[in-house]
Amino acid sequence: MDFQTLILKLSEYWASRGCILEQPYDTEVGAGTMHPATFLRVLGPEPWRCAYVQPSRRPADGRYGENPFRLVKHYQFQVVIKPSPADIQDLYVDSLRAIGIEPAEHDLRFEEDNWESPTLGAWGVGWQVLLDGMEITQFTYFQQAGGIDLAPITAEITYGLERLTMFLTRTRNVMDIEWAPGVPYGEVRRQDEFEVSKYGFEVADTDLLRHLFERLEAESGRCLAAGLVVPAYETALKCSHAFNLLDARGAVSATERVGVIKRVRDLAVGCAKAWVAARESLGHPLLPKETPRPEAAEAGNGEA
């Protein structure tokens, strides 16, 4: 199985299970979770079924394209379904069949692995899914996002596409997997991995990044004040990316780090609140029309 066939099969499968196929977000993000189709859509009572590929950037993971596993930019296939259906694990297992894995021939395990994002004020509970000892998927029931206790709960399934392809084809180096038949991943990506690694570790102008961080933070606040939730969130994402670049450059001290993360979180929390209010004022257009709007379920404490 090549990389793009994997994407096609997963897309086809989840589309056939009622997910809309969103597209990658066009701002740098660290994970598929930061796409507004996840972070904002998990909030509030409206149902949501969505799948998309998200290129995810982690400047600190850069290895100049030399490490067989680590990349600045890797691709995630993200599925979010709200409310989490009772058969979500079965749906997931069927998705493996769709990509050519017959579960009965393998060892498939769901091992506890909880997820937390201090920058998004978000956490969830779930598993890493292991296939024959390889972590192929992260499975999370979102409990909180932007500091808000969630109800209904969203199930999030994240496939690491490169690792999955490597595993299915028993390839040792990510650069050697096939993107398309006859076209190695490395041919498509090696140069930009090298360049973004070099940029992130050696070239990025830390003064500019600091300046950008400050200005983008302020801009996000201005957007919120103007009632523009999505631009505010998008600006917060850019802010977060500036921070990640600074961090990779080693320009953020440990003490400073905590403070900076909190500033990004404050933006995310502000956006989450504003999004909830905005959807409310729009009358929650995604709620089924024919049935009266259910009372929002009481959110528990999350942790007992």
Added chain:
Amino acid sequence: MSEFLLEILAEEIPAGVLSQARNDLLRGLADALAAERIDGTFFAHSTSRRLVLFSRDLPEVQEDHEVEAIGPSVKVAFDAEGRPTRAAEGFARGQGVAVEALRVVATPKGEYVSVRKVVEGRFTSEILGEVVPTVVAKMSFPRMMRWGDGRDTWIRPVHSVVCLLDGLVVPVTLFGIESGRTTFGHRTLAPGRIVVVGVDDYLAKLRAAHVEPDYGVRRRTLLEKAEALASEAGCTPVEDSALLDSLAHLVEWPGLVRGSFEAGYLELPEEILVTAMREHQKVLPTRDASGALAPHFLAVADHVGDPMGHIVRGNEWVLNARFADARFFWDEDGRVRLEDRVPRLARLSFQEKLGDTLRKAERVEALASRLAGDLGLGESAGEAARAARLARADLVTDMVREFPDLQGVVGGLYARRDGEGEAVCRAVYDHYRPAGVDDALPAEPVGRVVALADRLDTLAGFFALGLVPTGSRDPYALRRAALAVVRILLEGGHRLELPSAIAAARRLHEVSGASEEEVVSTLHPFLLERLRFLLERRGHRHDEIEAVLATPCPDVTDAAERVAAVSRVRRQPDFGALAASFKRVQNILAQAGVTSGGEIDPSLMSDDAERQLASDFFQARGILDELIGARRYDEALSVMASLGPVLDRFFVDVMVLVEDEAVRRNRLSLLAAMRDQFFRVARLSEIQE
């Protein structure tokens, strides 16, 4: 006798909570039923997806029992003629008895009418229907979750509930799921429905559907398979009880496969290979006959076999990939010497107010150098300082980022590669030890000096900031650090004046906060508390420990020696008498308000017993000075004990608190001198008979 079966089938429950959950469910339900006077023998099972509880000896019906209902007071219930009032009649009617059946009972509030009724026992199934949901809802877990509409909170979403009494469904609803007699087999091997009628039927059908419900059986099977599969390859599995526990919780069926990795990776340090296998991949390493790591491993598989070989090949691929990663880090990290990484520690915070990790390393370096001298290891001071400087540098390596549990170990390995001295390498390697009460100490003196300096620096810093553990709250694990200090000194037989070491550690911190004296006065007793704990673990009696801890204990090793001596000598015949006499000495001195003795004038002694005591004591004093100075505490205590009879006679024959002030003071001075001399070893008055 009725047979009860409960199965809760959920999404995969974290391995770490299963044992507790199984016990909580069993205890919770047994207690709830006992409160309803239903007793039985319960058994609990668990798998990664199930909690199971059953009993074969429940009564069908709750026992009948008598209840007493209290009605109105006698004054209200009967009129002046003693006839029942409307209140009494109303109460009787409400209770469904004739008014004649009312009786009078005395209560603390006065006399009241009451009625005793026999309540017929209810059916066990009815009671189960009430208590099962309550008990399950009350179960608590370290991290709970919500799902679906977000209304329910439990450890994981529940999918089906089997609740049967004698083959009949006990209707309960758990998290919106109604109970029935249907469950499901193994997720991938036998996912179909299973209809069950009773416990044996359930267990048999479950096993046929590739689910072994009994954790103990799964664990045993895994161990047997591990040994058999390893021996086929001419090796033995590395013993790892905790890993085996966790593996048995992770599956419904105890499958195991043997895989191999590329032998070339055996060039990497064993510590790294073993950590990658155990911690990252949760597979059991193996060793060959010579004890060397073998290129085979054993991986758990929730499967009855490996029909296509996928499971072995997958695990091999992942492990080889992990090792390739580790080799990459090993080679990459090798480009920068450990020494040159030290300045990078400035980027790593140690504690907000105590500065970054570079500052920490520099303080520990200075302190280690001093402590080496204090501990009589002056010739190793240079090595200790060097090791202390390098000790944390591995925190800024890729290897430790990947294998955080190997901090220290990786530093030691890298130090060796850098060509540092062997003593330095070993000290860096195990300076994080001991990690707990049973963990080994650093193997060699230099490592112990570094470990001591590291912990004392941490403790002095946090105590200076007033961040002292209280109750069960100890977020910075300071008790563990203190325990490490005391264990290293005690078990290494090292002698250290703690107050001056603490003061030195405090001086190295630039932070304002508690003064040197304040830190000594809080941290020293904190360390002595750990000493008390360790001495109790060694089996010393409470009073023996108290007797020594009531004296100044700047040196914990010396204090432990004194406790040991008291333990041994207390069995000697004279010793009990001496301890009893010393209670009198203490009392009299306290009564007279004497804190320290004055001049002793033999010419003022009028009584034989008094002169005898003085002369024996003067003779003993010199000997005691010598014995105590040489820490020959057993002998010192025996010498003291030999004075017991003379002291007894003194108390019989001599009145201490006499009118004549000079004589009185002289006698008190003699007793005070004895006390001060004897209490250098232990406060004998604390010893109980």
